Amino acid sequence: MKKFLLVIPVFFILSFAIAQIPTPDDYRKAQSELAAKNYWEAIPLFKQFTDPKEYGNLANYAAFHLAEAALGANQPGQAVTALEPVVTSNWAKSEEAKYLLAVAYFKNQQNLEALRLIKKIRDDKLMSMAENATYENLKQVSVSFMIANLSEFKENSGYGEALKRVLENQTILSATERAAYYELQGKANVGKNAVKDEVLDIVVILPFTNSSRTNLSTIPQNDFVFELYQGLEYGVEQLKQNGTMVNMLTFDSKRDVAHLQSLLTEPAIASADIIIGPIYPDESDVVSSFAETAKIPFVHPLSNLGERFEELRYSYLFRPSVSSIAEGIVEGLRKQNWGKRVAVGYSGSSRDEMLAKMLQDQLAAAGFQMVKYEQINPRNTSEFLQGLGIRGGQSTVSVDQIILLSDDPSIAQPAFSLMESITASIPTLVMDSWLGFNFANYEMLEFPNFYFIGNNTLNFYGEPMQEFRNKFYDKYLNFPSMNAAIGVELVNWIASNMSDTKGFDLRRNLDQKAFQAGDLTWGFNFQGAHNNQYVPVFKLEAGELKPLD
Numbered sequence: 001m002k003k004f005l006l007v008i009p010v011f012f013i014l015s016f017a018i019a020q021i022p023t024p025d026d027y028r029k030a031q032s033e034l035a036a037k038n039y040w041e042a043i044p045l046f047k048q049f050t051d052p053k054e055y056g057n058l059a060n061y062a063a064f065h066l067a068e069a070a071l072g073a074n075q076p077g078q079a080v081t082a083l084e085p086v087v088t089s090n091w092a093k094s095e096e097a098k099y100l101l102a103v104a105y106f107k108n109q110q111n112l113e114a115l116r117l118i119k120k121i122r123d124d125k126l127m128s129m130a131e132n133a134t135y136e137n138l139k140q141v142s143v144s145f146m147i148a149n150l151s152e153f154k155e156n157s158g159y160g161e162a163l164k165r166v167l168e169n170q171t172i173l174s175a176t177e178r179a180a181y182y183e184l185q186g187k188a189n190v191g192k193n194a195v196k197d198e199v200l201d202i203v204v205i206l207p208f209t210n211s212s213r214t215n216l217s218t219i220p221q222n223d224f225v226f227e228l229y230q231g232l233e234y235g236v237e238q239l240k241q242n243g244t245m246v247n248m249l250t251f252d253s254k255r256d257v258a259h260l261q262s263l264l265t266e267p268a269i270a271s272a273d274i275i276i277g278p279i280y281p282d283e284s285d286v287v288s289s290f291a292e293t294a295k296i297p298f299v300h301p302l303s304n305l306g307e308r309f310e311e312l313r314y315s316y317l318f319r320p321s322v323s324s325i326a327e328g329i330v331e332g333l334r335k336q337n338w339g340k341r342v343a344v345g346y347s348g349s350s351r352d353e354m355l356a357k358m359l360q361d362q363l364a365a366a367g368f369q370m371v372k373y374e375q376i377n378p379r380n381t382s383e384f385l386q387g388l389g390i391r392g393g394q395s396t397v398s399v400d401q402i403i404l405l406s407d408d409p410s411i412a413q414p415a416f417s418l419m420e421s422i423t424a425s426i427p428t429l430v431m432d433s434w435l436g437f438n439f440a441n442y443e444m445l446e447f448p449n450f451y452f453i454g455n456n457t458l459n460f461y462g463e464p465m466q467e468f469r470n471k472f473y474d475k476y477l478n479f480p481s482m483n484a485a486i487g488v489e490l491v492n493w494i495a496s497n498m499s500d501t502k503g504f505d506l507r508r509n510l511d512q513k514a515f516q517a518g519d520l521t522w523g524f525n526f527q528g529a530h531n532n533q534y535v536p537v538f539k540l541e542a543g544e545l546k547p548l549d
Contacts, residue, residue: 039073076107106137134158179289198500200246203272210255231487309530317531326358328535339400343372347406378410407433452538
């Protein structure tokens with residue numbers, strides 16, 4: 001935004017030729033005083049010619065120059081009083097009068113009046129000047145005023161630039177302020193991505209470093225961010241080898257929202273076909289707001305928390321949302337007909353607390369009876385199960401099925417150990433992450449009573465997985481982690497729904513079919529949704545994972 005110095009444009013004096021002849025001597029003297037910047041002397045001289053009944057069209061010009069003199073003397077109130085009666089008159093310089101009155105309004109702290117008047121200016125040159133004046137006068141006003149009035153004045157480019165300036169001076173931005181900032185940032189990028197080539201451009205934004213981990217070399221190879229990135233990188237390499245035209249650029253968010261905000265001004269991000277990451281809620285909110293206005297799909301790779309994305313257009317969860325998981329569990333229990341009595345134990349994580357509450361409501365609506373509903377931790381998990389009658393000796397189990405919501409191995413271990421020691425046969429639903437715990441050998445249980453809730457579950461025994469494991473080992477000399485496999489599958493999913501042949505409209509392509517088979521996972525259903533709605537419940541049969549009928 002070109003800065004505008006609020007100097008009263010005396011050149012207007014020269015451009016206002018008065019058709020009335022002769023011009024009164026005092027009026028000529030007033031013009032001379034104004035040109036010499038003797039504003040206090042000019043004011044009373046112009047004021048005597050502002051009666052339209054006596055002076056006709058000359059009164060309009062006198063009011064205009066009176067306003068110029070008043071502004072020069074830092075008397076914006078007098079300028080407003082002089083111009084308001086003539087700004088709506090039909091005369092040759094009415095557009096200039098609107099501009100000058102808008103400046104007077106700004107100077108008189110009447111910002112709304114100024115902004116609404118500017119919207120009425122039709123002359124392009126004067127509108128450009130008015131937008132510059134908007135920036136100069138609003139760049140230090142309160143953020144609350146700017147946010148509250150953005151929708152009304154967003155077409156004024158000076159308003160947008162002033163708001164960006166105000167927001168950039170804030171040390172902390174609220175969710176609403178971040179959304180406004182990235183709405184403006186997105187508008188700045190509109191058109192930059194208009195010409196598309198046939199290359200799939202993927203941008204990855206992940207928190208590789210932070211305040212305690214200051215460079216990439218300090219990231220341990222078992223860090224989930226490193227594992228996920230390794231999978232993404234491997235997936236892109238495989239696509240290239242198979243002839244897919246794909247490019248991936250990676251950025252470090254540094255767990256710093258201010259740094260992330262500056263990243264989003266990068267032209268490479270503005271021209272991306274899709275953005276993967278970041279991970280943490282504050283960062284993903286920033287990128288989601290940016291993506292919605294820039295119209296670039298953004299995919300959160302790991303989280304289940306994104307119900308708000310269903311109200312958006314360009315933001316997605318790669319995994320199922322909490323709502324989809326709850327629906328999958330209820331549907332699975334309904335089909336098995338194990339009984340109506342249910343117990344739910346849940347960890348203190350945000351996802352598990354939210355999922356437990358949603359299950360409580362949905363199970364009741366489906367006719368199930370909630371026998372026990374309790375938060376569990378590593379110390380009380382065994383007591384929770386024993387309280388349901390799962391213990392040694394002659395006892396009666398008081399439920400027909402148990403749901404344990406946790407990805408924490410320190411919660412899973414006492415639960416598995418108890419089930420193993422007393423050979424309980426009660427159906428127990430757990431998250432599919434339990435399949436990766438090295439202490440759990442489900443094949444050794446007398447009763448196959450553990451069932452696994454799908455969460456982009458890997459198809460461990462499928463031929464593509466075996467081929468992937470072998471190739472990954474040949475490259476890295478170690479087998480892939482679950483996060484690495486998810487990274488590869490995310491790239492595969494993107495490439496199967498965005499290409500030069502199918503087009504790059506992710507939403508349209510996802511809606512074309514309800515179910516899509518996965519390469520390394522059991523599949524996806526994004527039809528009409530912004531998360532994976534395919535949430536089967538799995539059983540282990542002869543050592544293989546299979547969805548329940």
